[in-house]
Amino acid sequence: MDSLIKVSYDNDRPTVSARELHDFLEVKTAYKDWFPRMCDYGFSEGTDFNPLKNEQVRQEGNRMVSRMIDDAQLTIDMAKEICMLQRNDRGKQARQYFLQLEKDWNSPEKVMARALQIANQKLQVLETENAQQKQLIAEYSPKVSYYDVVLQTKDALSASEIAKDYGKSAKWLNNLLHDKGVQYKQSGIWLLYQKYAEQGYTRSKTHTYSGDDGQQHSRLHTYWTQKGRLFIYDLLKKDGVIPLMEQ
Incomplete structure (x- = not known):
């Protein structure tokens, strides 16, 4: 037409x-x-x-x-x-x-197409929520040692703050960790693969914000513990990448 x-x-x-x-x-x-x-x-x-x-x-x-x-x-x-x-x-x-x-x-075809589109959108939201829940469960499941307790008393850091140790950006660090199989991105959120999510390397925080539709929404942000910071340090050091203060 x-x-x-x-x-x-x-x-x-x-x-x-x-x-x-x-x-x-x-x-x-x-x-x-x-x-x-x-x-x-x-x-x-x-x-x-x-x-x-x-x-x-x-x-x-x-x-x-x-x-x-x-x-x-x-x-x-x-x-x-x-x-x-x-x-x-x-x-x-x-x-x-x-x-x-x-x-x-x-027409039945267009009605079905719209129904499938809505179903796929809902499925994507559920998959994202499920991945976030898995990370939260994995973070809180391990038994906490004294060493972990000491580390957790310090503030968790964003990827941007850790990247500054190397004179780089959060984008650089996130992409590097992705290339090394540490984390993956889903719906704009970086999440750790299961074997790393269970090590206490991160602490996830949920932030609320007002959307363009006037409704309140929530978004998960991942922060690195001091243990996670040391993990990143050891990981990068193997490739000869060291913080500015050690250069």
């Missing part, structure tokens, strides 16, 4: 720009007057449409000027009704386009 009007699927359902629909329908009335009039036909904000502002950049004379313009994302149902209200060939053409789009969207 040819794309007459760009369709967005950002919110798990198809929507279209009110301005782009306005342009396609070749409405003579200015958008700022036309859209409020369309809303007066009984459409509800938050249900049928969501207002938004877009940045528009255009050239005026010898310079580029940026300004914010009003727009809205419309449900396909609202877009279809607006097309009917126009009573012209462009409206009829757009309405047929939206009807076909809805038919495709609700």
